[in-house]
Amino acid sequence: MTGLDVHQGSDDLTEALKVDVRSGLSAAQKWLPPKWFYDARGSRLFEDITALPEYYPTRAEREVLAREAGEIARVTGASTLVELGSGSSEKTRLLLDGLRAAGTLRAFVPLDVSESALSAAVTAIRADYPGLDVHGVVGDFTEHLGLLPGQPPRLVAFLGGTIGNLLPVERLKFLRSVRHVLAEGEWLLLGTDLVKDVATLVAAYDDAAGVTAEFNRNVLVVINERLGADFDPARFGHEAYWDAEHEWIEMRLRAREAMTVRIPGAGLAVSFAEGEHIRTEISAKFRQEGVAAELAECGFAVEHWWTDARQRFGVSLARTR
DSSP: OOEEEESSOHHHHHHHHHHHHHHHHTSSSOBOOGGGGOSHHHHHHHHHHHTSTTOOHHHHHHHHHHHHHHHHHHHHOOSEEEEESOTTOTTHHHHHHHHHHHTOOOEEEEEESOHHHHHHHHHHHHHHSTTOEEEEEESOTTTOGGGOOOOSSEEEEEOTTGGGGSOHHHHHHHHHHHHHHSOTTOEEEEEEEBOOOHHHHHHHTSOTTOHHHHHHHHHHHHHHHHHOOOOOGGGEEEEEEEETTTTEEEEEEEESSOEEEEEGGGTEEEEEOTTOEEEEEEEEOBOHHHHHHHHHHTTEEEEEEEEOTTSOEEEEEEEEO
16 A cells, blocks of 8 residues: 545635635634644645744653653554644654554555645655555545544544644544544544643744744745735734734734735635724634544543643543544
């Protein structure tokens, strides 16, 4: 089982973007889904973000995985590792090494929306893990779970705190869809960023070097390239805002001046008042009891909960029931 299945090609992406742009930029409070950050440039920028001193989640989660990969392998006995939103699959190597050492690993199935990033990851993993079946799937983890190959017992890894990008109702829908494709007794490994002091949270999304600002504005570059829009990214400022009521970070692009942007590919002309913003991402932060409750509601039982030494990031191992 080696190859790359493309369930969301370039034309499909353009059509999906058109729908989201029409819906989000026509709303009273403008918004765009964060998945549109991730063209090839956006994926590279995010990899740069994970190495920034302010961006602790990647390091904190890696600390947990490095410490617990052997235990995860022992408990799950997984034959297939499925990673949703795999990106470069760098942290996944810790899990692959643990499962390989345990003697159970047969296949790796990474899924990602970025074909370029996924293709590079598949090539690298295949070279470094000879004999391992590697089958990449280009698609959207909210839509294409039922198309994932792999033999049970499977361990589905959803890492990086990406689940925090979903609104609460979207999280429950997603978790139920994961449960639907898994058999009883299979596993979900979930990474969740935890609630902490506001200064640390905001800095992680508004770094001093401005890399996150460029990443945020990249969504406008994507719309320009795919839909022929005339956004000038420099006319939008980057903001990271902590919403204490919902316990999430909002990333925003705020218009520096009044303007009208034309988006021919979506049949839109969008007016912005000076100071008006587009919400481009939410990143929810969690508490242990909340994670367990949401998983239980969707048919999972948390069997292990780990955090890094500073308790900044949580990793839960949940079994279907």
